[in-house]
Amino acid sequence: MEKKDVVLENVTKKFADIVAVDDISFSVKRGEFFSLLGPSGCGKTTTLRMIAGLEKPTKGKIYIGEEDVSEVPPFERPCNLFFQNVALFPHMNVSENIAFGLEMKKLPKSEIEKRVKELLDVVGLPGFEKRRTKELSGGQAQRIGIARALARRPRVLLLDEPLGPLDLKLREEMMIELKRIQKVVGTTFIYVTHDQGEAITMSDEIAAMKEGKIIQIGSTEELYNKPRTAFVAEFIGRSNLIRGRYHKGKVNLNNLNKSIITGPHKIADNDYVAACIKPERISIGEDIANLDNVFEAVIEEVYFRGAQINYKVLMEGNYKISILEHYKGKIFEEGKKLKIGWKKEDVHLSEA
Amino acid sequence: MQLFPAMFWITFFLLIPLGILVIYSFWEMVGTRLIPVWDLHNYVDVFTRIKGMYIRLFFKSLAISALVTVGSIALAYPVAYFVSLRIEKYKYTWLILLMGPYLVCWVILVLGWKMVIGYSGLLNYLAQLLGLISEPMSWMWNNWWAVVFILIMGWAPWLVFPMFVSLEKIDRSLLEAAADLGAKPMKRFLRITLPLSSPGLLVATFFVLIPTFGEFVTPALAGGSKGVMYGNAIDYSFTAMMAWPFGSALSIFLMIISLVVATILIRIVGLEKLMESL
Numbered sequence: 122m123e124k125k126d127v128v129l130e131n132v133t134k135k136f137a138d139i140v141a142v143d144d145i146s147f148s149v150k151r152g153e154f155f156s157l158l159g160p161s162g163c164g165k166t167t168t169l170r171m172i173a174g175l176e177k178p179t180k181g182k183i184y185i186g187e188e189d190v191s192e193v194p195p196f197e198r199p200c201n202l203f204f205q206n207v208a209l210f211p212h213m214n215v216s217e218n219i220a221f222g223l224e225m226k227k228l229p230k231s232e233i234e235k236r237v238k239e240l241l242d243v244v245g246l247p248g249f250e251k252r253r254t255k256e257l258s259g260g261q262a263q264r265i266g267i268a269r270a271l272a273r274r275p276r277v278l279l280l281d282e283p284l285g286p287l288d289l290k291l292r293e294e295m296m297i298e299l300k301r302i303q304k305v306v307g308t309t310f311i312y313v314t315h316d317q318g319e320a321i322t323m324s325d326e327i328a329a330m331k332e333g334k335i336i337q338i339g340s341t342e343e344l345y346n347k348p349r350t351a352f353v354a355e356f357i358g359r360s361n362l363i364r365g366r367y368h369k370g371k372v373n374l375n376n377l378n379k380s381i382i383t384g385p386h387k388i389a390d391n392d393y394v395a396a397c398i399k400p401e402r403i404s405i406g407e408d409i410a411n412l413d414n415v416f417e418a419v420i421e422e423v424y425f426r427g428a429q430i431n432y433k434v435l436m437e438g439n440y441k442i443s444i445l446e447h448y449k450g451k452i453f454e455e456g457k458k459l460k461i462g463w464k465k466e467d468v469h470l471s472e473a
Numbered sequence: 474m475q476l477f478p479a480m481f482w483i484t485f486f487l488l489i490p491l492g493i494l495v496i497y498s499f500w501e502m503v504g505t506r507l508i509p510v511w512d513l514h515n516y517v518d519v520f521t522r523i524k525g526m527y528i529r530l531f532f533k534s535l536a537i538s539a540l541v542t543v544g545s546i547a548l549a550y551p552v553a554y555f556v557s558l559r560i561e562k563y564k565y566t567w568l569i570l571l572m573g574p575y576l577v578c579w580v581i582l583v584l585g586w587k588m589v590i591g592y593s594g595l596l597n598y599l600a601q602l603l604g605l606i607s608e609p610m611s612w613m614w615n616n617w618w619a620v621v622f623i624l625i626m627g628w629a630p631w632l633v634f635p636m637f638v639s640l641e642k643i644d645r646s647l648l649e650a651a652a653d654l655g656a657k658p659m660k661r662f663l664r665i666t667l668p669l670s671s672p673g674l675l676v677a678t679f680f681v682l683i684p685t686f687g688e689f690v691t692p693a694l695a696g697g698s699k700g701v702m703y704g705n706a707i708d709y710s711f712t713a714m715m716a717w718p719f720g721s722a723l724s725i726f727l728m729i730i731s732l733v734v735a736t737i738l739i740r741i742v743g744l745e746k747l748m749e750s751l
Binding site for chain 2: 173174175194195196197201202204205206208210211212221222225226269270272273
């Protein structure tokens, strides 16, 4: 069995009457990049703060390593938190910030200096020791924040929406940087975000949360390709959802007297389902052959993105469908009537 | 031009009277007549008159001011800390309630304390009633420590405000970050809360140290002959002694020292930080 670094057992958190986290359980493997993904208010930050020890669970147990830390104060837990707003100490310079956690451990000065230098190398900012926190750019402050959180060699690094305040380009750089740092140090990362792109890019495993509950937990690919519910499907990879009733290898559509061929599934007949079809699995053209499902559609919007084209089409039955296609030198115009289609293997059925 | 109203105000109500004071300090007074002699004899007198009594009084007042500053900060800081970091609801209501009893004039405040610690005050009455003492204790009133005590009690509530403001400004996630990095409560206070609230402490020091330096009401009411302060000496010079030039020299000397002290304090923390916390 693989080693578990963090285990949550039936953890619940209530603030007055509001249930922020509702009886969740999961475990994170050693050295894994694990993401808690969900919209704001789904309880993901509260979950993280409970692991850090900044909030006490109303019910349930939290283990880090083998140890039950439910009653351990934050300053004695073997994990560190990277704060949403970075929270660098403004009255200290870069090296004092990074050294803070080490001084609390009462390490000798020479060792602290060595470790600070080492960490600045890891985050790619060598020679920044004497800089004042005010002089750092957004991206630099983030890296220093990560260095500070890694200084004590925590078993687990907790990250609370670390890339939120950054602009798009910097965010993409930092995603790659974070993943690189995680590989270098080999620490378990638990990452909280509402951005599916961040979660997909970096994570080994994702837990999708909604209203204080975990809806689905699994590898990035699993959540992307086989969302358990319509919520997960919409949240991750922006699937097209077409709702209807399942009946013997088909989904009879709500709005249209037609059905989508799906092949046999282990679903009871007449159950409501959402058929998810990824935008990149749908073909578009005037003449489509060899596909199990073909429908009429009108192009409503066209977004040319260089390598890809994103069509928003209105399918018969009033279904809005998004399609991603590789650009091969041909673009259909808005208003054009044509056909769209997909194979039955490309349909995944989720709970509606 | 936009500064004109402010400059007018400062010129007429501050610089001109101050200028007159400076001029007088170089003159002499005979009877009720001021004679322009233009020399430094008044300033020499500040140091030498009555075997240097005035300069000794100056240092005594400085010591009293320092004591009052330290004492009132020590009393107010925990209150500001408690309201800012421990109370979650109705913070401002608590602050106003705290101020309530102090919204009276200073003289009433001093006389109020006289009723508590004075010769025939409440404490002496209760101690006699309980048979702890046979006659009233006289060491609680009419001396310099009564002055220190009353000044501390009078200033402390006002100091809660600047310190509360600078404590409120501390980002709470900094304290959480410190805890997360292994700092226990005491360490968090010493390494994060205290240094980040230091501008408030400095404002408080300004608030108290400089006005207390020239204080004369409290010593006049509660100090007796042993509790006289430098401010009383200035007061006497202009009234009973009819020595305006000497009083002016005492005032100007006090002002120069105050400016020096203020400059040093500003240099320690920096004007920018100081203004932020006002």
